[in-house]
Amino acid sequence: MRTRNSDKEKLVEQKTIEMLVEEGFQGFSMNRLAKACDISVATLYIYYKDKDDMIKKIGASVGKTFMSETLKGFSPEMSFADGLRKQWENRARYAIKYPKEVACYEIIRHSQHGEYILNESLKEFKQTMMDFVQNAVKTKTLIPLAVETYWSVAFGPLYTLIQFHKEGKAMGGKPFKLSKKTMEEPLKLVIKALTPSKN
Amino acid sequence: MITSIEDILIFKTNIRTDEDRRRIQLTMDMLDGIEKWNVDLQDIDCVLRIESNKFSSAEIISIINYCGFECAELE
Numbered sequence: 001m002r003t004r005n006s007d008k009e010k011l012v013e014q015k016t017i018e019m020l021v022e023e024g025f026q027g028f029s030m031n032r033l034a035k036a037c038d039i040s041v042a043t044l045y046i047y048y049k050d051k052d053d054m055i056k057k058i059g060a061s062v063g064k065t066f067m068s069e070t071l072k073g074f075s076p077e078m079s080f081a082d083g084l085r086k087q088w089e090n091r092a093r094y095a096i097k098y099p100k101e102v103a104c105y106e107i108i109r110h111s112q113h114g115e116y117i118l119n120e121s122l123k124e125f126k127q128t129m130m131d132f133v134q135n136a137v138k139t140k141t142l143i144p145l146a147v148e149t150y151w152s153v154a155f156g157p158l159y160t161l162i163q164f165h166k167e168g169k170a171m172g173g174k175p176f177k178l179s180k181k182t183m184e185e186p187l188k189l190v191i192k193a194l195t196p197s198k199n
Numbered sequence: 200m201i202t203s204i205e206d207i208l209i210f211k212t213n214i215r216t217d218e219d220r221r222r223i224q225l226t227m228d229m230l231d232g233i234e235k236w237n238v239d240l241q242d243i244d245c246v247l248r249i250e251s252n253k254f255s256s257a258e259i260i261s262i263i264n265y266c267g268f269e270c271a272e273l274e
């Protein structure tokens with residue numbers, strides 16, 4: 001008798017993420033995943049229709065966690081400086097708390113249908129971010145910019161710092177740990193760069 | 200509609216290619232009582248997954264055999 005339970009479902013999801021991160025999408029197989037979860041292949045097919053269905057469901061789940069973590073305490077009506085600060089805090093917390101999910105997101109994004117799947121699951125998130133930017137431009141707290149210019153300046157430095165944090169060191173091997181304190185200076189510079197000058 | 204777990208039938212087959220799949224498609228689509236079906240062509244066991252509350256595993260095996268393919272319940 002095959003039974004479905006949410007603990008098992010969670011285990012399958014966790015193992016799928018781990019296996020995708022460790023072996024990539026090409027090296028992944030339902031057989032090996034079943035072995036890693038200590039369940040039968042047949043049970044696995046209860047959760048996922050096929051490999052594509054699996055990536056779709058995992059992508060949606062990773063996207064959902066990312067969205068709920070990143071939008072905590074954030075609203076698109078916030079002033080540009082407050083909103084960006086919240087985004088930095090949330091994104092840093094997410095990246096540190098869920099390193100496997102971040103790596104899995106990258107793998108899914110580079111797979112055949114990945115971009116489409118993630119775009120679909122992050123539709124609402126992208127709309128919220130777009131509303132935030134548009135509101136900020138309207139209230140003249142943000143310079144109007146091409147989206148890629150905006151994104152790379154607004155979040156590029158943050159992801160560089162997250163990378164330093166993961167490696168435990170910055171330039172020249174200097175120890176580095178991401179915190180509100182170490183984020184403060186680069187964040188202030190980013191806000192300054194993106195805010196229209198008063199004169 | 201959420202399919203009950205008892206209604207999901209899983210088989211190991213030798214339906215390996217798109218052409219093979221087309222050979223069973225007409226039969227599968229025609230059968231009244233099969234809610235959904237798919238074959239994972241990327242999988243080593245070419246897993247056939249069926250959602251149906253009308254057919255038993257034995258019946259599905261006969262149907263797939265009749266179409267000219269091997270089919271066995273995957274445990």
